[in-house]
């Protein structure tokens with residue numbers, strides 16, 4: 001039996017914000033991880049087991065990025081959250097994935113994006129896909145309130161669609177810039193706003209920068225007639241990106257990528273923040 005409100009546990013505050021928007025007063029949402037953290041390296045904690053044990057719905061990142069969640073589900077022994085049970089929600093399921101490897105991965109090109117790029121919440125339109133996924137699953141477990149879930153998801157979609165127009169207009173000012181990042185965190189963001197992805201300081205996802213690789217990138221950026229923006233997620237080292245930017249006369253940005261960090265309170269607020277910082 002599902003209680004009221006429905007207890008939703010999410011892996012991060014991004015999904016928590018979307019789930020709150022869709023569930024409204026009918027749900028109580030808690031996140032396992034707060035703020036801008038490297039989702040590739042999360043250590044499960046006993047307090048997480050407590051949350052997972054009493055959850056009706058668990059919203060996870062998927063794409064083999066959160067094996068720690070499998071451990072939590074097992075330890076918590078909550079059958080509502082077992083794979084493909086009514087409370088199991090892999091938010092990546094309906095996302096059109098970017099950078100899916102076409103060949104077998106042998107580890108030489110990095111091994112942490114083995115099912116494609118998992119940083120998919122950084123395209124605001126993917127937020128709509130996730131919201132509709134949450135709507136459908138809430139309707140399955142709580143059909144009595146389906147009108148509310150539909151209405152809330154529709155409102156979320158309208159807000160995001162409207163905001164997307166403004167964000168896209170603002171981003172026109174950096175349309176010709178070269179965007180460099182430390183890690184391939186921004187692939188979906190670049191895709192959403194049609195930005196020029198000029199590469200990463202990391203050699204491959206999860207493989208640290210080498211001097212040779214950095215020097216080659218510097219040469220390429222110095223030759224370019226367009227301005228360069230080094231866009232680095234907060235949880236990656238500041239120093240490498242900053243010194244790269246200094247040496248190439250580029251702009252250096254060290255930004256949060258998640259709700260719950262830098263005063264970002266909602267999923268839409270995440271993009272307000274990012275676009276304000278990038279176009280400032």
Ligand SMILES: [Zn+2]
Pocket residue numbers: 040112113118119183184185205
């Ligand atoms: Zn990654």
